[in-house]
Amino acid sequence: MNLDRSKALFEEAKKYIPGGVNSPVRAFREIGMNPPFLVRGEGSKVYDEDGNEYIDFVSSWGPMILGHGNKAVIDALKNQIDTAIGFGAPTAMEVEMAKLITELVPSVEMVRMVNSGTEATMSAVRLARGYTGKQKIIKFAGNYHGHADSFLIQAGSGALTHGYPSSPGIPEDVIKHTLIADYNNNESVQNLFDIHGEDIAGIIIEPVAGNMGVVPAKQEFINFLREITIKYGSLLIFDEVMTGFRVALGGAQSLYNVKPDLTCFGKIIGGGLPVGAYGGKREIMQKISPVGPVYQAGTLSGNPVAMSAGLATLKILKNNPEIYQNLEEKGKKLQKGIENNIKNAGIKAAVNRVGSMITLFFTDRPVQGYSDAKSSDTKQYAKYFTYMFNQGIYLPPSQFEAFFISYAHTEDDINKTIQANKGALQA
Ligand SMILES: Cc1ncc(COP(=O)(O)O)c(C=O)c1O
Incomplete structure (x- = not known):
């Protein structure tokens, strides 16, 4: 070649x-x-x-x-570009996008748009900490949640591929708040709760892992995570950046029939443009600024061009x-x-x-x-x-x-x- x-x-x-x-x-x-x-x-x-x-x-x-x-996605983009590229002001399309996501993924009652999967997971963890008043998170070895500091510890994807699953440049003070458990291993999670249970803000998981290659979680494992997070007052965060609208219209959570507290999206919801989103229970999402004290913002968040491609894609998936x-x-x-x-x-x-x-x-x-x-x-x-x-x-x-x-x-x-x-x- x-x-x-x-x-x-x-x-x-x-x-x-x-x-x-x-x-x-x-x-x-x-x-x-x-x-x-x-x-x-x-x-x-x-x-x-x-x-x-x-x-x-x-x-x-x-x-x-x-x-x-895809013609419908391209037409939506062309149409949008002819009308406006961006304002940094509210638009009707953002409302439509939020309504559509909440309709398709019932655990999500409110949603905030961001610009990448990394931003979605990073913000969801901040929200989990802000909401629970706890500091630690559990992540699983080989899961990848983007490149924010809290996640680059035994991470999958490129971090694993290139031999640096735990990146230099992350302060010890950050690392100590990320607890690592084994995927599909209840005991490893239970052990962490036994020691740190009172200070665990949430568990973040790829419900079907894609970043150590495809590895589905077992149903009993997901059920266990749901139960233990409820027991300890921690949040269950599904990172569906990859699986959302991919493994099913309702995401991996519809396959496991479980309702996480928060869900992160990316990839498909942008139809190929840079988009992320995080959403979940209304009571938790109401803690985000400007209604609540947990700060998170974005100059280009919900921008019309990305929304047009994402909406066109999601509508095709929903209607077919x-x-x-x-x-x-x-x-x-x-x-x-x-x-x-x-x-x-x-x-x-x-x-x-x-x-x-x-x-x-x-x-x-x-x-x-x-x-x-x-x-x-x-x-x-x-x-x-x-x-x-x-x-x-x-x-x-x-x-x-x-x-x-x-x-x-x-x-x-x-x-x-x-x-x-x-x-x-x-x-
Ligand atoms: C499960 C998962 N979470 C988060 C991310 C990070 O998304 P982004 O690359 O858009 O920041 C990825 C990216 O591959 C991912 O697969």
């Missing part, structure tokens, strides 16, 4: 941008190759500077659930429930195809999937938590990635991420991917 223009651009980029990228995993460092510089997206395909075409399973890391260049059925069918087909290929190639690997989020782990054990995920052979993944890439299949360049299937993926895309996967596993 010719990547000459991308290579030249990457060399240039590295002179002016740390690592040549504005977010670490994009640099393909763990894969050991140059990243393609992308120029165009259409449906399930993306195209790079050298004119190569790829079937895209990164989907902008989740937001593009409808595929690239068959989309989730379609994603499930394609997901199931891809999973089965990969599992068959694993069996036929006689290799050790595991596939985890929830709806349209899927990860192939190169490990010989079932993956139920961080230590299982970390047992994966990342060198093997890098080889696998490179083979697939050369077949025109664009996967996340890290073992610890999810492949995202979009509504735009065709049967043919899935068949081609299964075929390429067969070759990769045999090679």
